Amino acid sequence: MKLRTFLMLLAASGMVFVLSLLYTPNRGTLNQRIFITRDMSLPVWATFMLVGLICMAVPVIFGLLRDVKHLMDSVMRRRALRTQKEIEVRYVLGIEAILNGREERALEHFNAILGKDPFHFEALVKAGDVHRDLGRIPEAIELHRRARQARENDLRPLFALVEDYERAGDTALARETLTQIIERKPKRALTAYRGLRSLLVREQQWEAAEEIQRKIEELLGEGIGKEDRRFSLGIPYQLACRYATEERAKDALAILRKQVREHPEFVPAAWKLGKLLVAAGEADEAVQIWRKGFEATSSPMFLTTLEDHFLQMEEPERAIEILKQLIWKAKRDVVPRFFLGKLYYRLEMLDEALDVFRSLRSKVSYAPTIPFYIARILERRGDPLQAAREYSLLLSQMDPLRLEFRCASCSTRYSAWRDFCETCGEWNTIQLDLKEQLTLEEMGINPAPMYENLHSGETA
DSSP: OHHHHHHHHHHHHHHHHHHHHHHHHTTTHHHHHEEESSSSSSHHHHHHHHHHHHHHHHHHHHHHHHHOOOOHHHHHHHHHHHHOOOOOOOOOOOOHHHHEEEEEEHHHHHHHHHHHHHHHHHHHHHHHHHHHHOOOOOHHHHHHHHHHHOOOOOOOHHHEEEHHHHHHHHHHHHHHHHHHHHHOOOSHHHHHHHHHHHHHHHHHHHHHHHHHHHHHHHHHHOOOOHHHHHHHHHHHHHHHHHHHHHHHHHHHHHHHHHHHHHHHOHHHHHHHHHHHHHHTOOOHHHHOOOOOHHHHOHHHHHHHHHHHHHHHHHHHHHHHHHHHHHHOOOOOOOOHHHHHHHHHHHTOOOHHHHHHHHHHTTTTSOOOOHHHHHHHHHHHTTTTHHHHHHHHTTOOOOOOSSSSSEEEOOOEEEEEOOOOOOTOBBBEEEEEEEOOOOTTTTOOOOOOOOOOOOOSSSOO
8 A cells, every 4th residue: 555545544533533522512512403405404524424435445446456456467477488488389380380391380470379369470471471482462462461560661571472462463562662672772682683683684674784783793792692683794695696686786796796806705795796797798797706605614605606607618628627727736735636526426527527536536534426426427437336336335225316405503404505594694604515524624615604703824
């Protein structure tokens, strides 16, 4: 009981005591009646007693109400603590269920949490993520929108909504959401910029993607890494390719010339530049571009392009001459020798082809393509016994004549060279795979993606 209540009770008790002492000498006065209403009256002494009782009752009542309030608050706090503890346990169980691959069980826990607290932020986010993983995109969007309302300043629901919209195929809403993130924190929205760049690349909006790439590079400065650096050449290259299809050859050539000059290790730019130069009637310059491209990168794509170009121009002797020059210059000449032998074979120069392929046997440990060509040449020359011996080396091989290309980054295989790997999203990583036990370095091919190592100036 508080001091104030005690004093009030003490004062009321004192007043009653005083009235009892004054009653006998003042009986006549105290027995007089006081009219409260027209029909209701009380003696003076009763009136004083009533007032005293009321004065005593007021602090008692208020004290009781205060105690009841404290009791209720205590009960509510204990109940809230129990609820919070249960929610925490449920949340941990939900996370464990996700890690164990039991998504439906995780949803049961998250739904139980939301049943007790409909605006529990973490449960809303995680439940939405689980629904998205299960392919229930509308439910995921609804939960992530509720999470956004629960914490308007938290960016996690916005990033989650971006993933939801992408899964739903609504790239417009995904871009709008990423733009909202960037507008909120333009200097710290690196992840949003990267997501927006990926969307623009998928939609082949190269000008917009190039602008976003510049902003990313400004944010990162000199700390730009491989994941971001690969776009600094790939996006302009794709823009040049689009210009070429739109008959904007001048713009395309300007971009590609700059890339070849500043990044000679970037195979797609040199290859595409040569193609555009041939189309523009500058075949001699195109040949020089392809030759320098091979000398800088050892990419066999340049050899294939040179071979096809001269055969189309009906100038096979020039192709032979250039291949011989490249063999003479190369420190590791396996690849140009192989292409020279293949060209001889195509031209029915069987003796020359046989000499080249036999010379390659001492340079590689295992290459099924080489004995196949040797067997075919021997067969055409009328030596079936020797041809059969060569064919016996190929019994366990599949498609020995078919050349395969492999991505140096993710090992995806292709039947023809490409400038871009659709699996890992890397440019300039598709390389010839002769299916032999010889490292790419030994063959004179640079296995690294274009974005890691700049041209050192050493020709292969």
